[in-house]
Amino acid sequence: MQCRGIRGAIVVSANGKSAILTSTKKLLTKMIRVNQIETEDIAAIIFTTTKDLNAEFPAAAARELGWPSDLALLCGHEMDVPGALPHCLRVLMLVNTQKKPDELIHVYLGEAKRLKDKASPATGGDT
Numbered sequence: 001m002q003c004r005g006i007r008g009a010i011v012v013s014a015n016g017k018s019a020i021l022t023s024t025k026k027l028l029t030k031m032i033r034v035n036q037i038e039t040e041d042i043a044a045i046i047f048t049t050t051k052d053l054n055a056e057f058p059a060a061a062a063r064e065l066g067w068p069s070d071l072a073l074l075c076g077h078e079m080d081v082p083g084a085l086p087h088c089l090r091v092l093m094l095v096n097t098q099k100k101p102d103e104l105i106h107v108y109l110g111e112a113k114r115l116k117d118k119a120s121p122a123t124g125g126d127t
Contacts, residue, residue, distance in 0.1 A: 001096045001097060001098055002096070002097065002098070003043050003094055003095070003096055003097075004094070004095055004097055004099065004101060004104060005092050005093065005094055005095075006031055006035055006037075006091075006092075006093045006095060006104050006105070006106060006107075007090070007091070007092055007093075007106040007107075008027050008028075008030075008031045008090065008091040008093065008106065008107040008108065008109075009027070009088060009089065009090045009091070009107075009108050009109070009112035009115050010023050010024075010026065010027045010088075010089050010108075010109040010110055010112050011023075011085065011086075011087050011088055011089075011109075011110050011111040011112050012049075012053055012087045012088075012089050013087070014087075015052055015053050015054065015055045015087070016055050016056075017055050017056040019055075020049075020053060020055055020056040020058060020061075020089070021056060021058075021060060021061045021064060023089060024047070024058040024060075024061035024062075024089060024091075025061045025064065025065055026109065027089070027091060027107060027109060028045075028061065028062060028065065028091065028093075029065070030107050030109065031091065031093055031107045032093075034105045034107060035095070035097075035099075035104055035105055037093075037095050037097070039067050039068060039071070040068070041095050041096045041097060042067075042071060042093060042094070042095050042096075043072070043094040043095060043096055044071070044072035044073070044074070044094045045059070045062065045071070045072070045073050045074070045091060045092070045093050045094070046074050046076070046091070046092040046094075047059055047073070047074065047075045047076070047089065047090070047091055048075070048076050048077060048078045048089070048090045048092075049075070049077060049078065049088065049089050049090070050077070050078050050080075050084060050085070050086055050087060050088045050089075051077050051078075051080055052086055052087055053087055053088075053089060057075045058075055058089055058091075059073035059074070059075050078090065085111065085112065085114070085115065088112060088115075
C-alpha cells in the first residue's frame with residue numbers, strides 16, 4: 001500500500017457556517033465515493049480556503065459526517081493570489097491505497113471545475 005493524495009475543490013456560495021459545512025460535506029462524500037475509499041484508509045486531510053471564507057473550519061464537516069476523531073485534519077488559507085477564484089475551498093486527502101496515481105479521481109465541483117485544467121502536472125498544476 002502507498003499513501004497517495006487526492007485533490008478536490010468547490011466554490012462555496014457564501015461565507016457562512018452552513019454554506020461551508022454543506023459544501024465541504026458534498027466534496028468529501030463525492031471524493032470518497034468516486035475513489036471507493038473507506039474512511040479508515042484516510043491518513044489525513046488538509047483543507048484550505050481562500051481568505052474570504054472564515055466563518056467555519058471545513059474540518060468540522062468531517063466530524064459532522066461521523067468520521068473518526070483520530071483522523072488528522074488541518075485547515076489553512078490559500079495564498080492570496082490576485083485574480084484567484086474567490087470563495088474556493090480545496091482539499092488534499094491523503095489515503096492509503098493500492099491504486100496507482102493515474103487510477104485516482106480528483107474532484108472539482110461547480111465553478112471549481114475550471115481549476116481542473118490548471119491541475120495538469122505538465123504545467124506545474126494546481127494542488
